[in-house]
Amino acid sequence: MAAPRNETTTEPRCVRWLLIGTALAFLGLFLFLPLVVVFAEAFGKGWVAYCAALSESNARSAILLTVFVALIAVPINTLFGVIAAWAIAKFQFVGKSVLITLIDLPYSVSPVIAGMVFVLLFGLQGWFGPWLDARGIHVIFSTTGIVLATLFVTFPFVARELIPLMQSQGTEEEEAARVLGAGWWQIFRRVTLPNIKWGLLYGVILCNARAMGEFGAVSVVSGKIRGETNTMPLYVEMLYNEYNATAAFAVASLLALLALLTLALKSILQWKTGEQAVAEELGYAGD
Numbered sequence: 001m002a003a004p005r006n007e008t009t010t011e012p013r014c015v016r017w018l019l020i021g022t023a024l025a026f027l028g029l030f031l032f033l034p035l036v037v038v039f040a041e042a043f044g045k046g047w048v049a050y051c052a053a054l055s056e057s058n059a060r061s062a063i064l065l066t067v068f069v070a071l072i073a074v075p076i077n078t079l080f081g082v083i084a085a086w087a088i089a090k091f092q093f094v095g096k097s098v099l100i101t102l103i104d105l106p107y108s109v110s111p112v113i114a115g116m117v118f119v120l121l122f123g124l125q126g127w128f129g130p131w132l133d134a135r136g137i138h139v140i141f142s143t144t145g146i147v148l149a150t151l152f153v154t155f156p157f158v159a160r161e162l163i164p165l166m167q168s169q170g171t172e173e174e175e176a177a178r179v180l181g182a183g184w185w186q187i188f189r190r191v192t193l194p195n196i197k198w199g200l201l202y203g204v205i206l207c208n209a210r211a212m213g214e215f216g217a218v219s220v221v222s223g224k225i226r227g228e229t230n231t232m233p234l235y236v237e238m239l240y241n242e243y244n245a246t247a248a249f250a251v252a253s254l255l256a257l258l259a260l261l262t263l264a265l266k267s268i269l270q271w272k273t274g275e276q277a278v279a280e281e282l283g284y285a286g287d
Helices: 013-042 047-055 057-090 097-104 111-122 129-134 142-156 156-169 172-179 186-215 216-222 232-241 245-286
Strands: none
Touching: 047 129, 047 245, 057 097, 057 156, 057 172, 057 232, 057 245, 097 156, 111 142, 111 232, 129 142, 129 156, 142 186, 142 216, 156 216, 172 186, 172 245, 186 216, 186 245, 216 232, 232 245
């Protein structure tokens, strides 16, 4: 006689199928359908028109600027995230809760407000604007302002992925390495970094996706100068407002591809992180 199936819920089957169908319909309407529309519009006039839209000089400038900003912002925020997470998870110090609150600040502040803050600080009518302008330094309506705005909106991502991970791991391994005479660099490279590598990669991927897709803060500080301070999201908006839908969706398709790639890598890293956690639990059980 077959054993009865272990049901994880007491709801009737029709209720379960209704809930699953509702979730799938929601995903299809608000996720998959927009993606289909983006690629359908991008290739609506053929492959030649698509390539022509992406090879246009302003499009190339927007793509290169987006990549350039990400190449600056992501490594800086990765370094900050590792240092902040290490300090918060491994040490006790005065102001620790304040640091955690400040790390979460970009989550609670609108990106547009963040951009306005940079304008008030570094604009010609701002606190430091006249002093910087007298020395030929321009922050607002320049690549520098875009980098600063991107740094602000993306700096929590790596830290917020690593802090709970490092807190759950504790400090026993680092303390054991210190007792054996290892220096701080040896401890980080041979103990801490191998334990956080998947979480670190996960945070870097999310940080890069946000850096390349940021619109609000960058829109305020960039000035939207065609061919100079237009990132990909800003260029998509400009093309769409000019009724150049094919070119707008062609550039938008690159951002959509980035989102899909980020989702795929995120799933792989979540699987790797879960696999590592299971291996550690089995190791502890064996001990």
